[in-house]
Amino acid sequence: MSDKIYDLLIVGAGCSGASGAMYASRLNLDTIMVAELPGGLITTTHLVENWPGIKSISGPDLAMSIVDHATSFGVPMKNEKVKEIVKAVDNVEDGKKSGYVVKTSSSEYKAKTVLIATGTEHKHLNVPGEKELANKGVSYCALCDGAFYKDKVVCTVGGGDSAAKEALLLTEYAKKVFILVRGKKLKAEPVNLDRVEKNEKIEIMYETEIAEILGDEKVEKLKLKNGDDMEMDGVFIAIGHNALSKLAKDLQVGLNQWNEIKINRRSETSVPGIYSAGDVTDNEFKQAITGSAEAVTAAYFASDYIAKNEIVFN
Ligand SMILES: Cc1cc2nc3c(=O)[nH]c(=O)nc-3n(C[C@H](O)[C@H](O)[C@H](O)COP(=O)(O)OP(=O)(O)OC[C@H]3O[C@@H](n4cnc5c(N)ncnc54)[C@H](O)[C@@H]3O)c2cc1C
Numbered sequence: 562m563s564d565k566i567y568d569l570l571i572v573g574a575g576c577s578g579a580s581g582a583m584y585a586s587r588l589n590l591d592t593i594m595v596a597e598l599p600g601g602l603i604t605t606t607h608l609v610e611n612w613p614g615i616k617s618i619s620g621p622d623l624a625m626s627i628v629d630h631a632t633s634f635g636v637p638m639k640n641e642k643v644k645e646i647v648k649a650v651d652n653v654e655d656g657k658k659s660g661y662v663v664k665t666s667s668s669e670y671k672a673k674t675v676l677i678a679t680g681t682e683h684k685h686l687n688v689p690g691e692k693e694l695a696n697k698g699v700s701y702c703a704l705c706d707g708a709f710y711k712d713k714v715v716c717t718v719g720g721g722d723s724a725a726k727e728a729l730l731l732t733e734y735a736k737k738v739f740i741l742v743r744g745k746k747l748k749a750e751p752v753n754l755d756r757v758e759k760n761e762k763i764e765i766m767y768e769t770e771i772a773e774i775l776g777d778e779k780v781e782k783l784k785l786k787n788g789d790d791m792e793m794d795g796v797f798i799a800i801g802h803n804a805l806s807k808l809a810k811d812l813q814v815g816l817n818q819w820n821e822i823k824i825n826r827r828s829e830t831s832v833p834g835i836y837s838a839g840d841v842t843d844n845e846f847k848q849a850i851t852g853s854a855e856a857v858t859a860a861y862f863a864s865d866y867i868a869k870n871e872i873v874f875n
Contacts, residue, residue, distance in 0.1 A: 562662070562668075562669035562670075562671065563668075563669075563670075563671075564671075565670075565671065566591075566660065566671045566672065566673065566874065567591050567592060567593050567670060567671065567672040567673070568585070568590040568591045568592060568672070568673050568674065568863070568864075568867055569581075569585050569590045569591075569592045569593075569672060569673070569674050569675070569676060569860065569863050570592075570593050570595060570661070570663050570670055570672035570674075570675050570676070571585070571592065571593070571594045571595070571596075571675075571676045571678060571856075572595055572596070572643045572646070572663065572675065572676070572677050572678065572679055572808065573594075573596050573601065573677070573678035573679045573680060573839070573841075574594045574596035574598075574599040574600070574601065574628050574631075574638060574678075575596075575600065575601020575602060575603065575624065575678060575680050575839060575840075575852070576601060576603055576623070576624055576627055576839070576849040576850075576852055576853050577601075577678040577680070577838040577839030577840070577849075577852035577853055577855065577856040578594055578596060578601070578676065578678035578838070578839070578856060579594065579599075579624070579627040579628045579630070579631045580627055580631075580852075580853035580854075580856045580857055581676050581678060581838060581853075581856030581857060581859055581860045582594045582631035582634075582636040582860075583627065583630045583631040583634055583636070584856070584857040584860040584861070585636070585860040585863070585864070586631065586634035586635055586636050587634065588860055588861065588864045589864075590860065590863065590864055590867070592636045592860075593636065593637050593638075593639065593670065593672070594628075594631065594636055594637070594638045594639065595639045595641050595643055595663065595665060595670065596638065596639070596640065596641075597640070597641070597642045599624075599625070599628050599638060599640065600621060600624035600625055600628060601624060601680050602680055602681065602802075602840065603620040603621075603623060603624045603849055604620050604621040604624050604625075604704075605620060605701075605702040605703075605704050605705060606619075606620035606704060606726060606730075607619055607620065607703070607704045607726075607730045608620075608726070608730075609623050609849065610752075611848070611849075611850070612849060612850060613850065620704065621704075623849065627853070639665075639668070641665035641666070641667060641668060642665060642666065643663055643664070643665055643679075643808060644664050644665060644666060645663075645664045645808065645811065646661055646662070646663050646664070646675055646677075646808050646809075646811070646812055646835075647661065647662050647664070647812070648660075648661060648662075648812075649661060649662050649671065649873070649874040649875070650873055650874065650875060653873055654873075656871070657870070657871045657872070657873050658833055658834055658866075658870045658871070658872045658873070659834075659872070659873060659874075660672060660673050660834070660872045660873065660874045661673075661674075661675050661834065661835070663675060671874055673834065673863075673866075673867050673872040674834045674835070674836065674863040674866060674867060675834065675835050675836070676828075676836045676837065676838060676856060676859045676860070676863065677806075677808060677809050677814075677822060677830075677835065677836070677837045677838075677841060678837065678838045678839045678841065678852070678856055679805040679806070679808065679841045680802075680805055680839055680840045680841055681802030681803055681804055681805055681840045681841065682802060682803055682805055683701045683798070683799075683800075683801075683802055683803075684798075684800050684801045684802060684803055685798070686718065686771060686798055686800065688771050688772060688773055688774060689772075689773045689774070690773050690774030690775055690776070690780075691774055691798075694774055694776055694779065694780050694796075697776070697778065697779045697780065698774075698776060698779045698780025698781075698793075698794060698795050698796060699774060699780060699795075699796050699798065700795065700796070700797050700798070701797070701798050701799070702797075703717070703727040703728075703730045703731050703797050704730060706795070706797075707730055707731050707733070707734050707735075707797075708734055709734075709795070710731065710734050710735045710794060710795045711734045711735070712734075712735070712736045713734075713735050713736065713794035713795060714735065714736065714737045714738075714739075714792060714793055714794050714795075715731050715735045715737075715738055715739075715793065715794055715795035715796070715797060716738065716739035716740065716741050716783075716791075716793060716795075716796055716797065717731065717738065717739075717740050717741070717797045717798075717799050718740075718741045718771060718796060718797065718798045718799065718800060719740075719741075719742070719798070719799035719800045719801070720742040720743055720744050720746065720747055720748055720800075721747075721748050721749065721799070721801070722748070722749045722750050722753055723799040723801075724740055724742070724747070724749070724799040724800075725740065725747060725749035725750075725753045725754060725756075725757050726749075726753055727797050727799050728740045728757060728760075728763050728797075729753065729756055729757060729760065729763075731795075731797065732760055732762040732763060735762070735794075735795070736762065737762055737764070738762050738763050738764075739763075739764050739765075739766055739791075739793075740757070740763060740764070740765045740766065741766050741769045741770070741771065742765060742766065742767050742768070742769065743768070743769070743770050744767065744768070745767050745768060746767075747765055747767075769785060769786075769787075770785065770786040771783050771784070771785060771786070771796070772784045772785060772786045774796055779794075780793055780794060780795060780796055781793070781794075783796070802840065803819075803820065804816075804819065804820050804821040804822065804840070804841045804842075805841055806820050806821065806822050806841055809822045809830065809835070809837065809841075812832055812835060813831075813832065814830045814831055814832050814835055814837075815830065815831035817843045819843075821841065821842055821843040822837040822841055822842050822843065823842075823843050824836070824837050824838070824842045824843065824844075824855065826858070827858060827859075827862040828842075828855045828856070828858045828859035828862060829859075829862060833866070833870075834863075834866060834870075834872070836859035836862065836863055837855075837859070838852055838853075838855035838856035838858075838859050839851075839852030839853075839855060839856060840852060842855060
């Protein structure tokens, strides 16, 4: 392990982590980002129209412009998966605080404070055929796989804005797009709902659930819970995400009932020196701008914490 001690180590380089890194460098914090996949979740969407100052931009362009902004201010970016975060000192003297050691499979980093901005992973439907036909017609990303479905019949599964946006993108390729909604309502952003309703290729099917995805080499049809069969070439699942909060849980950071990291208005967690931001937190409104704001807030209060505390490593 190198002897270098960072002021702030950010786990994750999605919109949240990268925004926090950019601000931290402006606050003169010696900062590093460690991320498995720079850019994060928003790189899977084709159109972002609610980032202030930019009327329309693709998800990948937005995310990578924020990552570039941070790295151009001198924040190093390490493409590594963090396995564990531990306290450097178990029992610190009164009035002092322990720093942290962040472990990846190839390195260990010391940091006075850590911002966990690890986001989420997509949920599975957990129906027969989903796992077996993954990448053979079952997908979780229309931007990544939509182009394979030119003139085909596809569906999105889900009742939120993601299912609506994924369906809209799929209409650029497929000849017919169903949105299968379990409940009685599609809870999409009004502008997206309006686009869906006006798009002749899209048909919303309410109170519809998949029982099984069928096909030999690739998806061929769906068996619905009401017993009906539906011919289908592609299934795009957009039913939400689970917080990637294991690193925090192992550190005894407080989580809510959905395993999301609890933060306060300073983006502090229950453990001193550990901050969190973005989709992994208990903020109900999970958007690029809200996660970025939480990360920026974390950078500010991490700077304050470093100024006010003696942080030790042995
Ligand atoms: C289809 C779709 C459309 C959307 N459209 C919009 C939109 O139009 N506008 C909008 O504002 N929001 C939109 N969102 C939501 C937006 O994508 C998220 O709110 C935002 O991307 C969350 O950013 P984040 O940085 O918190 O997490 P993420 O983007 O998920 O980033 C997490 C980062 O942590 C890294 N990571 C995770 N675990 C580890 C580990 N152990 N070690 C190292 N690195 C790790 C990941 O590799 C990644 O870099 C959309 C979401 C979806 C699914």
